[in-house]
Amino acid sequence: MHTSVTVTGIRGLPLIQKGDNLPGLIIDKCALEDGDIICIASTVISKAKGYTRHLKDITPGDRATRIAQKTGEDPRFIQVVLDQACDVLIETPFTLTEVSCGHVGVRSGVDASNVEDGLVITLPPDPMKEADEIREEIKNRTGKECGVIVTDTCGRSFRRGQTGHAIGWSGITAIRDFRGDSDLFGHILEITEEAVVDEIAGFANLMMGESNNGVPAVHFRGIPAWTGHDTIYFRPEEDVIRSALKKV
Numbered sequence: 001m002h003t004s005v006t007v008t009g010i011r012g013l014p015l016i017q018k019g020d021n022l023p024g025l026i027i028d029k030c031a032l033e034d035g036d037i038i039c040i041a042s043t044v045i046s047k048a049k050g051y052t053r054h055l056k057d058i059t060p061g062d063r064a065t066r067i068a069q070k071t072g073e074d075p076r077f078i079q080v081v082l083d084q085a086c087d088v089l090i091e092t093p094f095t096l097t098e099v100s101c102g103h104v105g106v107r108s109g110v111d112a113s114n115v116e117d118g119l120v121i122t123l124p125p126d127p128m129k130e131a132d133e134i135r136e137e138i139k140n141r142t143g144k145e146c147g148v149i150v151t152d153t154c155g156r157s158f159r160r161g162q163t164g165h166a167i168g169w170s171g172i173t174a175i176r177d178f179r180g181d182s183d184l185f186g187h188i189l190e191i192t193e194e195a196v197v198d199e200i201a202g203f204a205n206l207m208m209g210e211s212n213n214g215v216p217a218v219h220f221r222g223i224p225a226w227t228g229h230d231t232i233y234f235r236p237e238e239d240v241i242r243s244a245l246k247k248v
């Protein structure tokens with residue numbers, strides 16, 4: 001059986017302002033069907049919800065000042081990064097933190113790009129809830145059952161180059177669980193779990209671009225349904241890399 005997927009960057013969305021109804025704007029630009037998946041850049045969710053901070057309002061504390069001296073960044077920016085963090089894994093050469101939803105990212109995912117000068121964009125504090133809200137709003141307005149993924153562009157350990165990652169999702173599971181399936185030779189798979197939401201987010205990020213493309217949402221049609229679970233973040237006792245970092 002051949003499977004083909006269509007992937008469409010949603011063009012023509014305005015510069016998003018606080019209070020905008022993102023699901024409404026998106027469905028005006030694209031006709032949805034049951035089973036479609038919509039990826040939305042966390043940046044525009046934060047703009048619509050007002051998850052932004054003015055640098056002029058921020059007074060950096062001692063830790064932010066100390067880190068900023070080493071990294072050469074604006075201490076007020078680092079203060080926002082620390083305000084967003086529930087755990088700091090490393091401080092330099094870049095600040096790597098965990099944010100409250102469980103996501104680990106460089107500078108807590110705080111962005112100073114694609115926003116007016118002096119303002120920074122923070123990640124939505126509960127991206128799973130944002131994805132649920134958007135999926136429900138789409139369902140209410142169109143009657144269609146879609147999957148929704150909230151994305152952010154993230155760096156990776158061990159490899160150069162950023163890719164899109166899923167930080168929230170709704171209507172789908174994060175992981176496709178292959179455990180118990182047999183391979184082409186009849187061997188039972190014991191550990192294979194596939195982070196499908198990240199694979200889709202990666203392709204969405206390709207369509208979005210990073211700069212002035214103006215494509216904050218991407219539509220997928222034709223991805224075969226999968227089943228699995230949502231436990232994408234390692235439990236502390238499983239996370240060997242993180243434990244090793246903490247010992248450095």
Ligand code: GDP
Nearest residue numbers: 013014015016041042043153208213214215216
């Ligand atoms: P992030 O990956 O969530 O941090 O977001 P990016 O800053 O990389 O932006 C992702 C995509 O959304 C790029 O194509 C940007 O040009 C676009 N984008 C960002 N903000 C807006 C906006 O307010 N309106 C529109 N139409 N596009 C935006």
Ligand code: MN
Nearest residue numbers: 109111152153
């Ligand atoms: Mn970002």
Ligand code: MN
Nearest residue numbers: 152153209210
């Ligand atoms: Mn991006």
